[in-house]
Amino acid sequence: MPSADNPRRSERSRAAILQATQELIREQPYGKISIEGIAARAKVGKQTIYRWWRSKGALVVDALHEQNAAGAQEAMALPDTGDLAADMRLVLRATVDEFTSPDFEPLFRALSIESLQDPALQQQIVERIYRPQFEFVAARFRSAQDAGQVRPDADLAVAFELFMAPMFYRWQSGAHTLTHDHADAVVDLAMRALAP
Amino acid sequence: MPSADNPRRSERSRAAILQATQELIREQPYGKISIEGIAARAKVGKQTIYRWWRSKGALVVDALHEQNAAGAQEAMALPDTGDLAADMRLVLRATVDEFTSPDFEPLFRALSIESLQDPALQQQIVERIYRPQFEFVAARFRSAQDAGQVRPDADLAVAFELFMAPMFYRWQSGAHTLTHDHADAVVDLAMRALAP
Amino acid sequence: MPSADNPRRSERSRAAILQATQELIREQPYGKISIEGIAARAKVGKQTIYRWWRSKGALVVDALHEQNAAGAQEAMALPDTGDLAADMRLVLRATVDEFTSPDFEPLFRALSIESLQDPALQQQIVERIYRPQFEFVAARFRSAQDAGQVRPDADLAVAFELFMAPMFYRWQSGAHTLTHDHADAVVDLAMRALAP
Amino acid sequence: MPSADNPRRSERSRAAILQATQELIREQPYGKISIEGIAARAKVGKQTIYRWWRSKGALVVDALHEQNAAGAQEAMALPDTGDLAADMRLVLRATVDEFTSPDFEPLFRALSIESLQDPALQQQIVERIYRPQFEFVAARFRSAQDAGQVRPDADLAVAFELFMAPMFYRWQSGAHTLTHDHADAVVDLAMRALAP
DNA sequence: CGCTAATCGAGACGGTACGTCCCGTCTTCAG
DNA sequence: CTGAAGACGGGACGTACCGTCTCGATTAGCG
Numbered sequence: 001m002p003s004a005d006n007p008r009r010s011e012r013s014r015a016a017i018l019q020a021t022q023e024l025i026r027e028q029p030y031g032k033i034s035i036e037g038i039a040a041r042a043k044v045g046k047q048t049i050y051r052w053w054r055s056k057g058a059l060v061v062d063a064l065h066e067q068n069a070a071g072a073q074e075a076m077a078l079p080d081t082g083d084l085a086a087d088m089r090l091v092l093r094a095t096v097d098e099f100t101s102p103d104f105e106p107l108f109r110a111l112s113i114e115s116l117q118d119p120a121l122q123q124q125i126v127e128r129i130y131r132p133q134f135e136f137v138a139a140r141f142r143s144a145q146d147a148g149q150v151r152p153d154a155d156l157a158v159a160f161e162l163f164m165a166p167m168f169y170r171w172q173s174g175a176h177t178l179t180h181d182h183a184d185a186v187v188d189l190a191m192r193a194l195a196p
Numbered sequence: 197m198p199s200a201d202n203p204r205r206s207e208r209s210r211a212a213i214l215q216a217t218q219e220l221i222r223e224q225p226y227g228k229i230s231i232e233g234i235a236a237r238a239k240v241g242k243q244t245i246y247r248w249w250r251s252k253g254a255l256v257v258d259a260l261h262e263q264n265a266a267g268a269q270e271a272m273a274l275p276d277t278g279d280l281a282a283d284m285r286l287v288l289r290a291t292v293d294e295f296t297s298p299d300f301e302p303l304f305r306a307l308s309i310e311s312l313q314d315p316a317l318q319q320q321i322v323e324r325i326y327r328p329q330f331e332f333v334a335a336r337f338r339s340a341q342d343a344g345q346v347r348p349d350a351d352l353a354v355a356f357e358l359f360m361a362p363m364f365y366r367w368q369s370g371a372h373t374l375t376h377d378h379a380d381a382v383v384d385l386a387m388r389a390l391a392p
Numbered sequence: 393m394p395s396a397d398n399p400r401r402s403e404r405s406r407a408a409i410l411q412a413t414q415e416l417i418r419e420q421p422y423g424k425i426s427i428e429g430i431a432a433r434a435k436v437g438k439q440t441i442y443r444w445w446r447s448k449g450a451l452v453v454d455a456l457h458e459q460n461a462a463g464a465q466e467a468m469a470l471p472d473t474g475d476l477a478a479d480m481r482l483v484l485r486a487t488v489d490e491f492t493s494p495d496f497e498p499l500f501r502a503l504s505i506e507s508l509q510d511p512a513l514q515q516q517i518v519e520r521i522y523r524p525q526f527e528f529v530a531a532r533f534r535s536a537q538d539a540g541q542v543r544p545d546a547d548l549a550v551a552f553e554l555f556m557a558p559m560f561y562r563w564q565s566g567a568h569t570l571t572h573d574h575a576d577a578v579v580d581l582a583m584r585a586l587a588p
Numbered sequence: 589m590p591s592a593d594n595p596r597r598s599e600r601s602r603a604a605i606l607q608a609t610q611e612l613i614r615e616q617p618y619g620k621i622s623i624e625g626i627a628a629r630a631k632v633g634k635q636t637i638y639r640w641w642r643s644k645g646a647l648v649v650d651a652l653h654e655q656n657a658a659g660a661q662e663a664m665a666l667p668d669t670g671d672l673a674a675d676m677r678l679v680l681r682a683t684v685d686e687f688t689s690p691d692f693e694p695l696f697r698a699l700s701i702e703s704l705q706d707p708a709l710q711q712q713i714v715e716r717i718y719r720p721q722f723e724f725v726a727a728r729f730r731s732a733q734d735a736g737q738v739r740p741d742a743d744l745a746v747a748f749e750l751f752m753a754p755m756f757y758r759w760q761s762g763a764h765t766l767t768h769d770h771a772d773a774v775v776d777l778a779m780r781a782l783a784p
Numbered sequence: 785c786g787c788t789a790a791t792c793g794a795g796a797c798g799g800t801a802c803g804t805c806c807c808g809t810c811t812t813c814a815g
Numbered sequence: 816c817t818g819a820a821g822a823c824g825g826g827a828c829g830t831a832c833c834g835t836c837t838c839g840a841t842t843a844g845c846g
Contacts, residue, residue: 008790008843031313034832045793050834109312112368116309117227122370130371157372158381161362166354169361172308172368174318175326176353185354193389204812204822230801241824246803400817423705426806437819442808501704504760508701509619514762522763549764550754550773557757558749564700564760566710567718568745577746585781596796596838622827633798638829 009052016042017049021063026102030110057114057121061128064107078136084144085191088163091137092183095164099171099178112172134160151196162190205248212238213245217259222298226306253310253317257324260303274332280340281387284359287333288379291360295367295374308368330356347392358386401444408434409441413455418494422502449506449513453520456499470528476536477583480555483529484575487556491563491570504564526552543588554582597640604630605637609651614690618698645702645709649716652695666724672732673779676751679725680771683752687759687766700760722748738782750778 020041024033035056039046053059079087098104115122137160144150150159166186170176216237220229231252235242249255275283294300307325311318333356340346346355362382366372412433416425427448431438445451471479490496507514529552536542542551558578562568608629612621623644627634641647667675686692699717703710725748732738738747754774758764 006790010792010842013792029313035834036832039793043793045791045795046834047794047836048792051791113309113312115370116305116312116368117225119370126369126371130369134371155381158362158378158385161365162358162382162385165361165365166357168368169357169364172312172364173322173326174311174315175322175330182354185351186358189354189358189389192391193385195388202822204820206811206823209823231803232801235824239824241822241826242803243805243825244823247822398817402818405818421705427808428806431819435819437817437821438808439810439820440818443817505701505704507762508697508704508760509617511762518761518763522761526763547773550770550777553754553757554750554774554777557753558746560760561749561753561756564704564756565714565718566703566707567714567722574746577743578750581746581750581781584783585777587780594796596794598797598837601797623829624827627798631798633796633800634829635799635831636797639796 010048013042013044013048014052015066017044017052017059018063018066020044021059022067022107025060025063025106025110030106030113033110055114055118055121057111057118058124060107060110060114061121061124064111065128067103067107078140080140080143082147084140084147084149085187087140088187088190089184092163092167092187093180095167096178096180096183099167108171137163148196150194154194159190159194162193163187206244209238209240209244210248211262213240213255214259214262216240217255218263218303221256221259221302221306226302226309229306251310251314251317253307253314254320256303256306256310257317257321260307261324263299263303274336276336276339278343280336280343280345281383283336284383284386285380288359288363288383289376291363292374292376292379295363304367333359344392346390350390355386355390358389359383402440405434405436405440406444407458409436409444409451410455410458412436413451414459414499417452417455417498417502422498422505425502447506447510447513449503449510450516452499452502452506453513453516456503457520459495459499470532472532472535474539476532476539476541477579479532480579480582481576484555484559484579485572487559488570488572488575491559500563529555540588542586546586551582551586554585555579598636601630601632601636602640603654605632605640605647606651606654608632609647610655610695613648613651613694613698618694618701621698643702643706643709645699645706646712648695648698648702649709649713652699653716655691655695666728668728668731670735672728672735672737673775675728676775676778677772680751680755680775681768683755684766684768684771687755696759725751736784739784742782747778747782750781751775 017038020038021033024037024041033056035046035049038044038059039049049059053062078091081087099108111125115125134157138156141150141154141156141159145152145154163186167178167183170178170182176182213234216234217229220233220237229252231242231245234255235245245255249258274287277283295304307321311321330353334352337346337350337352337355341348341350359382363374363379366374366378372378409430412430413425416429416433425448427438427441430436430451431441441451445454470483473479491500503517507517526549530548533542533546533548533551537544537546555578559570559575562570562574568574605626608626609621612625612629621644623634623637626647627637637647641650666679669675687696699713703713722745726744729738729742729744729747733740733742751774755766755771758766758770764770
């Protein structure tokens with residue numbers, strides 16, 4: 001994700017703003033983060049932020065994308081070993097790792113907060129984050145259906161959520177700790193539910 | 197839930213504040229709600245709010261409780277007909293209704309936003325909202341285990357989330373609409389996963 | 393000045409309130425003093441203050457009187473040695489001492505502030521503080537007129553102010569320091585002005 | 589007195605704030621005046637006031653200067669007719685007029701209240717208001733000394749106060765009304781005191 | 785290769801809300 | 816009924832940020 005479409009736009013500012021946003025979100029509760037604080041940290045005028053981002057939420061989305069671009073995007077690298085349970089175990093463990101990581105977790109948190117407050121942003125997130133992730137997994141599900149590991153009439157959207165929702169729910173509710181063991185247990189149950 | 201423990205506390209103010217909070221949360225985006233606005237609507241001094249509630253989040257928790265106290269608390273009235281699937285269908289449909297209701301949904305939304313911003317509040321919500329709900333359902337699960345409808349070694353916490361998490365996830369992600377049909381589909385899958 | 397007219401009135405409270413008022417006025421800038429602070433220091437309910445004093449100004453007036461009652465009231469003890477200049481030198485030096493004293497000065501200051509804000513209080517001060525002081529000095533002036541030390545047609549009010557106003561002015565303007573030498577210089581000039 | 593030293597500063601706001609301050613001080617008791625009220629009257633954000641003035645007192649000083657700048661500054665236009673008594677009569681009568689004017693009096697009052705509460709402001713007033721006025725009069729005194737109308741060894745500061753203090757004292761004590769006749773009487777006495 | 789228009793940093797501006805302090809009144813309970 | 820305690824509705828405080836708006840000072844790309 002280089003600069004943007006506008007050639008005049010300062011790449012230096014763009015990067016500094018997203019960098020500052022990531023850092024601040026990691027350093028303090030999201031409620032304490034202000035555009036002014038981001039501008040100051042990035043040594044940028046406030047207007048430069050307002051010029052290129054609609055809202056703090058949009059800024060958070062981009063900051064998260066920037067971070068994913070930097071990292072390996074493991075969560076999406078979904079292998080097909082022929083064993084769906086094994087493959088999903090990898091996916092869910094990676095999810096646990098992200099929900100646990102001090103680098104990612106605060107950004108997810110920020111994103112959740114913003115998406116709950118702004119329906120437009122919520123739809124944007126569905127399309128830019130949720131849907132791609134779903135499509136990757138759905139493809140793997142179809143392959144598993146062909147291999148007879150999943151009932152052919154299964155609703156893939158519901159199936160997808162059967163795996164992911166429990167992880168998300170635990171994270172957000174804070175009632176239990178997220179562990180690889182828990183991920184494995186969820187995969188076991190979900191596989192049983194989807195078995196032909 | 198009458199006044200509180202302090203006999204000096206004005207019941208009139210307490211009720212007016214919670215009432216105003218509920219109304220305002222329903223009328224406008226949560227981000228636009230201010231303590232000042234609540235105080236004005238309740239015809240109360242700001243200090244009276246700050247005296248009895250730590251934060252806007254704590255106020256939202258109480259407002260939700262007040263609303264539940266007023267209503268029938270159907271979600272918790274969990275029958276035991278001997279047919280777990282049927283009973284859980286009732287619970288999940290009631291959940292769908294709440295996530296859909298213009299009376300409840302904005303308050304849940306507000307609660308989620310606040311709990312994501314304040315770990316202390318999150319734990320309070322776990323204990324005052326999540327845990328009681330879980331215990332009700334867990335009791336029903338144990339009865340179903342006795343009746344041989346659920347595997348005796350099932351982790352009831354995971355089982356609980358297998359039902360509830362997909363509903364919550366759909367609501368928060370906004371990727372799909374919540375319907376009774378979807379609730380039924382989730383119950384079907386979850387029952388399959390838990391079957392002995 | 394014992395309790396007051398009401399026999400039910402608690403002498404203990406009355407004294408504690410005036411005591412607290414004096415102390416606080418000496419300890420901090422007058423603008424920071426609150427009724428609430430006085431009540432707390434005096435271990436008294438706020439209502440007890442509001443019951444017996446119209447305003448903070450009235451409280452200050454009483455606090456000053458209480459202090460004068462305790463002290464020697466030297467400023468008023470005006471001797472008649474036959475030498476008006478010498479006698480006035482005593483009066484003006486005593487005035488300098490009061491304007492300089494850490495016990496009195498803050499109370500005068502408080503009184504000035506209040507009287508500038510409340511015409512009713514200002515008149516009360518004229519009658520309870522200014523006028524008695526003037527009468528004492530005026531009596532001495534008349535005696536000096538009889539002795540031929542002061543012009544018989546002199547307006548005693550103007551004469552009085554000729555002595556006192558320069559002291560007051562220096563104190564309030566803060567442009568110069570108040571000293572006994574200055575008091576003597578003022579007496580010299582005023583005597584010259586009033587000489588037959 | 590145009591804007592200030594900072595070119596970014598809005599002249600429109602500066603003028604509106606001082607204007608509003610003057611108006612409000614004239615319209616109501618000083619104790620009822622709030623920064624908030626001034627900001628509202630001036631259609632200005634509170635921060636704009638706090639940005640450029642340390643305190644309400646500093647604002648009052650500037651408001652008074654603004655008013656003087658607008659008017660003729662008669663009090664300072666001190667003629668030298670060769671007759672000191674006549675010249676001083678003009679000055680003191682002008683002073684009476686100011687202490688009597690509904691335009692000036694409330695501002696002086698406000699200034700006195702503030703200066704009594706803030707030593708830093710008091711010193712500022714000495715330098716910006718008291719001292720210039722003194723210097724004008726002192727120059728006239730020196731000219732009178734050259735003309736043999738005033739004792740050559742007179743302390744000009746004390747002499748200045750001999751004229752001004754009685755006016756100020758009457759005004760602040762509220763014991764007597766201020767009139768031109770009184771001003772003339774004071775000049776007579778002071779001239780007698782200073783005569784060679 | 786200089787012109788000019790967009791972009792930049794900086795930060796003042798009119799506002800809204802914050803959380804706190806105090807006002808003067810009212811309510812409760814103890815003596 | 817007085818008095819200590821302190822909750823109450825309310826007004827203002829001084830601060831933090833909002834999103835908009837000038838200011839020069841770069842800084843491209845086009846002419």
